[in-house]
Amino acid sequence: MKEIYRYISCAICIVILLLTSISCRENKRTDRRSITHKTFSLPDIPPIIGEANERKNYLTAHYWDNLAQCDTILLQDESIEQAFAHYITLLEEYPTEIAQLHITNSLQKMKASSAWQKRLIDLAEHYLFDAGSPLMNESLYIPFAECALASGRLDAYQQDQMRYRLEIAHRNQPGSQATDFQFLRADGHKSSLHQIQAPQLLLVFYDPECQNCQAILEDLASNSILQRLQNQNRIKVLMIYTEGDEAIWQAHKNQHPKGWISGFDQNEKIKQKPLYDLRAMPSIYLLDADKKVIFKDVLPEKLIPYLEKTIP
Numbered sequence: 001m002k003e004i005y006r007y008i009s010c011a012i013c014i015v016i017l018l019l020t021s022i023s024c025r026e027n028k029r030t031d032r033r034s035i036t037h038k039t040f041s042l043p044d045i046p047p048i049i050g051e052a053n054e055r056k057n058y059l060t061a062h063y064w065d066n067l068a069q070c071d072t073i074l075l076q077d078e079s080i081e082q083a084f085a086h087y088i089t090l091l092e093e094y095p096t097e098i099a100q101l102h103i104t105n106s107l108q109k110m111k112a113s114s115a116w117q118k119r120l121i122d123l124a125e126h127y128l129f130d131a132g133s134p135l136m137n138e139s140l141y142i143p144f145a146e147c148a149l150a151s152g153r154l155d156a157y158q159q160d161q162m163r164y165r166l167e168i169a170h171r172n173q174p175g176s177q178a179t180d181f182q183f184l185r186a187d188g189h190k191s192s193l194h195q196i197q198a199p200q201l202l203l204v205f206y207d208p209e210c211q212n213c214q215a216i217l218e219d220l221a222s223n224s225i226l227q228r229l230q231n232q233n234r235i236k237v238l239m240i241y242t243e244g245d246e247a248i249w250q251a252h253k254n255q256h257p258k259g260w261i262s263g264f265d266q267n268e269k270i271k272q273k274p275l276y277d278l279r280a281m282p283s284i285y286l287l288d289a290d291k292k293v294i295f296k297d298v299l300p301e302k303l304i305p306y307l308e309k310t311i312p
Helices: 002-034 052-061 078-091 096-109 114-129 138-150 156-170 211-221 224-231 246-252 300-310
Strands: 182-185 190-192 200-206 236-241 261-264 283-288 293-295
Touching: 052 078, 052 096, 078 096, 078 114, 096 114, 096 138, 114 138, 138 156, 200 211, 200 300, 211 300, 224 236, 224 300, 236 246, 246 261, 283 300, 293 300
Parallel strands: 200 236, 236 261
Antiparallel strands: 182 190, 182 261, 200 283, 283 293
């Protein structure tokens, strides 16, 4: 009888060990599942949409539809940042008003997912508002900032900060007339922005002691397309020093290429008001004959191809 009990006890132990082993394996599977998070993926475009432009429109309109399903542990994931940069390149293909509407609609869809909505707003501040970003685009930043203000998540200080950013972003927007200002010319005469007559005007705010300014201005001065347009009297270049140190301006005012207009903001009104956004130097604007803004804070790599298209 004892032998029988011994066999039964051994069998029970084996069963318990097997069950424990299975349980451990199941727990490991569960653990693996628990750390597998849904990554962001672009929406599937319905096969019925075949035309390229319509497919682009669908993708842009539904770009972030799958984001709310992603685990918030992915908030700082690099793939989200890459997706945002790609989103901006898509938006830049649209007229400003349409692009802004796409952004507003997308942010509204994410209203219930405040963490992801805030993440996109933070990325917009980094990519679209930061003066050092190659993707800087204040027109596209505006709907993100407006969403942040309306979210109710900002304290009083943050609200004031966001309102100021919006004010800067709205100022001298493409399509609006550039704010007029007075300046002292190199010959000692006073003039104003709107007094300069030209089919196009390249307005450059700069600091002669800024190395980045020197490098960019040297590239512009040697650019054959800009030189050709100047020789055809199709464009003028106005250089404005805004830092208030007249001695520095006097020392450098005649160092610009022939035909460029050197100006000095004697009373520092441009900077103090401020009339223009001067967060980074140089700050380059392209204006048309009526002093309406074509480009605001434009980089040479975007400016020059545009100017090339204007050559008859």
